[in-house]
Amino acid sequence: MLRRSFLLWAGASGATAAAGVAGFLRWQEITPNVNMPGRDEGHLLRDRKALPPPSQTLETDVMILGSGIAGLTAAWKMAKEGKRDFLMLDGPQPYGNAAGGSFGELAFPTGAHYLPLPTQECFHVREILTDLGVIQRDAMAQRPYYDERAVLHAPEERLLFNGQWQEGLVPHEGVPAQELEEHKRFFAEVEQLRQVRGSDGKRVFAFPTVNSSDDAAWLKLDAISFKQWIEQKGYRSPSLHWYLNYCCRDDYGARYDKVSAWAGLHYFCGRGGEAANAGQGAWLTWPGGLQTLASGLERRAGAQRLKGTAVSLKRADKGVEALCFALEGGQPRSFLVRARKAICAMPLYVAARVVENIASYGFNPAQHIPVYAPWMVANFLLKRFPEERGQTPLSWDNVVYGEPGLGYVVSTHQDIRVRPPEKTVFSSYVALSDRTPSGARRWMISASPQELLALAGADLKAAYGANFASCVERVDITLRGHAMASPSPGFRSDAGLRALRELDGPILFAHSDLSGFSVFEEASWWGYRAARLALN
CATH class of the missing domain: 1.10.405 (Guanine Nucleotide Dissociation Inhibitor; domain 1)
Structure with missing residues (x-):
């Protein structure tokens, strides 16, 4: 985590006032948090730095490497079927792209923030939502009844x-x-x-x-x-x-x-x-985004979660063995995990470095690794709501025509109150699609906090002008250099992805990357499938 103090722009009028007095930039000092989840672990893995000898050896029946939606779904499904002898390693960041945070009682997403209503074909998602109490009745019918608190409220x-x-x-x-x-x-x-x-x-x-x-x-x-x-x-x-x-x-x-x-x-x-109680094409959302579902899956799974990241995974005489490490005070501590089966619930660009001889499974990293898109999510804690322009009210999702910003969502939108809360969180999303993925990652690393904030707040500045800065109390910026796999032309015929999708053996792969793009429905499917194979 980088903690630096810098000046948050308040915006400039760009022209002199009618009386001829020049417009000034209004500045407000802010201490932001700039988070790069998994950066230190990723660099250690990339650079293949030597680890100290393992300090302990853990044994379990099934190890789950990664605690994103795929890994959590695998843990939940195994627990639901009565399996308890498994161990989950967090990976670089618990919950992955479904992670969130909070400013006191105000939750916010640092990754995905909504889930479309699942179709009947998505029976596994409906099973999850039913178990978590989001679907309250008629789970597998054409139009289930959902918890009203999760169904997106108007204005949308x-x-x-x-x-x-x-x-x-x-x-x-x-x-x-x-x-x-x-x-x-x-x-x-x-x-x-x-x-x-x-x-x-x-x-x-x-x-x-x-x-x-x-x-x-x-x-x-x-x-x-x-x-x-x-x-x-x-x-x-x-x-x-x-x-x-x-x-x-x-x-x-x-x-x-x-x-x-x-x-x-x-x-x-x-x-x-x-849904029986929502219009077609409705969405499900929560103040903390999909972290609500991730934490629900973890709670229902009762999983033994362990801080750590796998460095290598290989077959062993009686199953599989993983060399893992955890950073403690900035220094790595290594340990071994042995199991009958391993569910590799990590992105494929990581798995390519971790799984020993991954090419033997039909996956050639040089040919088959997807293109990964970088993302930036900035959460603005506001001491008050900014003044709106025009008659169209503040909505849950607010988008500015242009690029590369994707607009901002309001974390307190789903709150049911007599009056709006005094404070709120605006979550700004930026897909750095105006440059190459590698160029975007280089920019993320080299950009100053001022440059990061200028881009993260561009849509908010367009919406509210100079007055927005005076509403801001704190800003948290999350940078995800490899946020999601992008489905480039030809991804459906990727032979390497198909090979890993069809694999059944001591090592099972479970991640949305197997589908070629990152959404909850796909990530949870591969976790669900891996759990069933592990149970067999």
Whole structure:
């Protein structure tokens, strides 16, 4: 963690006042927290620094390496089926991309912050939500009944477009009629594609993606980018192009010209869950984002979680053996873990360094590792709500037309109160999709706190101007250099991913990377599958 004191901009008018008095920057001193989860552990692993001899040896039946959603789901499922002899190693950061934090009683996300309503095909997600009390009845029916506290409340989302807020994220106010017709045509096409099935009888786009059709005619979509498909279909509307690009940056961390057309369409066509007490396409969210589900899975699993990160994982005479380390006072302490089976619930760029001879499983790191998109999440603790412009009220998700920012969510939105709370947290998201992933990671490391904050707060400055800074009490910035795998063209035919998906043996792989992109439905599926194989 880096703790530095710097000046938070308050914004400048950019012009002199009417009376001729020059506008000044208003500065407010802030002590921010800049967090880079897993940086120290990752550098130790990358540099292959020598470890001290193991101080102890632990034995268990199943070891789970990683405590993100995949690892937590595996632990939860095994515990639910009566299995207790397993051990979970945290990895560099407990909960991974589902982590969160808090300013006192105010929780906030440092990773993913919502979950779309799961379809019936996502039975494993519905099983999880039922066990955690989020689904309250009719779990496997077409329209289950959800806990009202988790269903996203109105107003849901708004867009700052041409200097004015408008309801929803698809630009429409002040947009020419010809563009609006294209919007309508695109969403009608999406609605048709949701129901299309391939020659194998499966839906072309489904969650989890293993349920999607392998029809070669439809897999051709994976050979081109989403932008190419949009242009081939004759969509020219700038506002529609912006929106579709925004969706790719939001879900995949990459621009629509870098994302597979199959993945771009899957974003719209794969979902569509319903609820008895919410409209179609509703979302589930919590003040701390998906940390609520992660902590719920951990609690229900009753897992023995151990601080530590695996350096190597290999087969042994009676199963598997992992050499692990934990940083204590900045220095590594090593230990061994032996088990009958290992669930490797870590990103594949890490697994490629940890799993001994991973190529023997059909995965060649030089060819098969996905592209990873960097992310920045900044949480602004506000001592009061900033003054809004216009008549469109503050929403849960607030987006500014442009790039690379993805807008900001309001952590206290789901609170049910007579009056708004005095304090709140605005969580700003930035996908550094305006530069190459490697370039973005280099910038993250070299950027000053002022530069990080300027980018993290650009959308907030656009929304509120100079007055926003006076509302700010504290800022926490989380940098994720390898936040998520991006589904580049060709990802559906990645032979290495397919090999690891189909593996059944002493080492089982479980991570959303196996699907080629990072969402809860996919991560939890691979954890669920690995647990069932481990139980067998």
